[in-house]
Amino acid sequence: MLRSTPALLLLTLATVLQAQNPSRNTPPPSPVPVLASYPDTPAGKLLKEVKEHAEVVARVEHLADQIGPRLTGSEQLRRAQAWALAEMKKLGAENVHEEAYDFGLAWTRGVDSARLLTQNGLRFRVDQVAWSPATPRAIQGELLLVDARNLEELKAFQGQLKGKILLRSNPFDKRTPLPRRGGGDMASFQAEQSAMTQFLLDEGALAMLSMSGRKNGLGFTTSGPGRDPKKAALPAAFVPQEPYKMLLRQLARKEPVRLELSLGGSFSAKPVQAYNVVGEVRGTEKANEVVIIGGHLDSWDLGTGATDNATGSAVCLEVLRALQATGLKPKRTLRVILWSGEEQGLLGSRAYVEAHKAELDAIQAVLVHDMGTGMVRGFDLQARENARAFMAQAIAPVNDLGVRELPLTIMNGTDHAPFDRAGVPAFAAIQDPVDYFEGTHHSQMDFPDHLQPDQLIQGAQAMAVTAWELLNMEGRLPHGVVARPARPASEAPATTR
Numbered sequence: 001m002l003r004s005t006p007a008l009l010l011l012t013l014a015t016v017l018q019a020q021n022p023s024r025n026t027p028p029p030s031p032v033p034v035l036a037s038y039p040d041t042p043a044g045k046l047l048k049e050v051k052e053h054a055e056v057v058a059r060v061e062h063l064a065d066q067i068g069p070r071l072t073g074s075e076q077l078r079r080a081q082a083w084a085l086a087e088m089k090k091l092g093a094e095n096v097h098e099e100a101y102d103f104g105l106a107w108t109r110g111v112d113s114a115r116l117l118t119q120n121g122l123r124f125r126v127d128q129v130a131w132s133p134a135t136p137r138a139i140q141g142e143l144l145l146v147d148a149r150n151l152e153e154l155k156a157f158q159g160q161l162k163g164k165i166l167l168r169s170n171p172f173d174k175r176t177p178l179p180r181r182g183g184g185d186m187a188s189f190q191a192e193q194s195a196m197t198q199f200l201l202d203e204g205a206l207a208m209l210s211m212s213g214r215k216n217g218l219g220f221t222t223s224g225p226g227r228d229p230k231k232a233a234l235p236a237a238f239v240p241q242e243p244y245k246m247l248l249r250q251l252a253r254k255e256p257v258r259l260e261l262s263l264g265g266s267f268s269a270k271p272v273q274a275y276n277v278v279g280e281v282r283g284t285e286k287a288n289e290v291v292i293i294g295g296h297l298d299s300w301d302l303g304t305g306a307t308d309n310a311t312g313s314a315v316c317l318e319v320l321r322a323l324q325a326t327g328l329k330p331k332r333t334l335r336v337i338l339w340s341g342e343e344q345g346l347l348g349s350r351a352y353v354e355a356h357k358a359e360l361d362a363i364q365a366v367l368v369h370d371m372g373t374g375m376v377r378g379f380d381l382q383a384r385e386n387a388r389a390f391m392a393q394a395i396a397p398v399n400d401l402g403v404r405e406l407p408l409t410i411m412n413g414t415d416h417a418p419f420d421r422a423g424v425p426a427f428a429a430i431q432d433p434v435d436y437f438e439g440t441h442h443s444q445m446d447f448p449d450h451l452q453p454d455q456l457i458q459g460a461q462a463m464a465v466t467a468w469e470l471l472n473m474e475g476r477l478p479h480g481v482v483a484r485p486a487r488p489a490s491e492a493p494a495t496t497r
């Protein structure tokens with residue numbers, strides 16, 4: 001027929017092109033196991049519903065492509081929250097509401113730029129450290145490498161810092177790392193950082209550049225030393241690795257290197273409130289007992305926050321959708337919470353735990369999905385050996401989907417952590433990293449291009465079924481604060497399998 005001729009031609013052309021370039025258009029095989037059938041159980045119904053009708057990718061795309069980056073305190077995050085409230089209502093959730101907490105000043109990224117005034121005159125990418133002060137228009141200064149790892153080493157630079165733009169990190173540093181101070185607790189680390197910043201300001205340094213932790217030209221951002229504008233702070237930015245290492249080579253040749261730098265971020269005039277979005281499916285038998293699932297709706301602002309953490313937010317909404325579509329009613333109450341302020345130090349979940357101190361005993365468990373698109377392999381047990389039997393029971397229906405791991409690992413980097421520290425059994429999903437820590441996390445690469453739909457859907461299946469089992473099991477998970485060694489948040493696990 002007529003219409004088939006051009007279609008056939010296109011097909012032939014595509015086949016030829018593919019044959020010429022076999023490495024293209026061949027995605028790596030999916031690690032997600034394919035189930036032959038679904039058991040006729042509530043878990044089986046949820047698995048089938050999510051697999052066949054998941055809307056999780058569409059919701060990530062809406063958050064990322066339509067609403068965009070969602071810095072806490074921004075109008076865009078408020079739009080995302082209004083959308084999430086409407087979605088929860090549409091998906092049959094009850095008691096849908098927002099809970100406010102004091103956030104402090106909002107911060108908006110401006111235009112950042114940098115160029116060399118010497119050598120090759122290159123213009124290169126810089127990304128201002130969020131909540132650091134702006135430069136007063138474009139500043140010019142000589143570059144100086146300050147590879148000081150503590151205040152004592154920094155004092156060696158006394159008298160040399162006035163009017164200088166500093167390179168902070170030195171990836172070519174061959175010295176043995178300093179031993180961890182006083183058990184490595186966060187408070188003493190932050191006190192030392194503040195003292196170093198005050199020293200740099202007193203000495204008249206202009207700004208500080210650090211190397212992006214991401215490779216291949218990727219930028220990076222995170223929060224500055226404090227979001228308190230009264231606290232001493234220097235204009236600061238991350239530079240991708242390639243231009244950063246060029247600057248280091250130029251300095252190593254003992255050439256004078258001069259830069260022009262402009263960082264344009266601005267603070268709001270007044271402190272703002274931030275909000276968590278909450279919705280529930282009321283339990284039929286033990287409505288006062290609660291299973292919380294969550295992800296954070298806020299994001300960084302170099303990309304559109306697709307994998308950090310539109311994915312987790314969309315997975316939680318998918319759990320609501322699957323319950324509505326199957327008509328399944330849990331015995332306990334399911335509470336979905338989409339946090340904010342996660343990226344500034346788990347502020348939303350901390351505020352929630354603080355505001356609901358009196359009700360923490362009623363929480364059966366907390367599950368958080370916040371490591372991008374990768375498939376769920378299990379949950380970190382946070383050194384809660386006494387939760388193992390319960391969690392093993394909860395993930396049993398998804399073992400065949402690859403959800404099997406329950407290590408004792410302590411993970412402190414997302415919103416389950418404030419609950420855990422308050423004695424509530426709270427667990428983060430262990431996910432395959434895919435491009436997360438190598439790419440999308442906090443960089444300008446965080447777009448829906450990097451979603452792996454089948455893995456994200458497996459994650460929604462894992463969260464839906466694990467939550468369902470926790471909602472309906474006979475027993476209750478033991479509470480209690482688990483003693484653990486003091487280590488900084490980013491440290492390796494205290495205990496592993």
Ligand SMILES: [Zn+2]
Pocket residue numbers: 296308309342370414
């Ligand atoms: Zn995150």
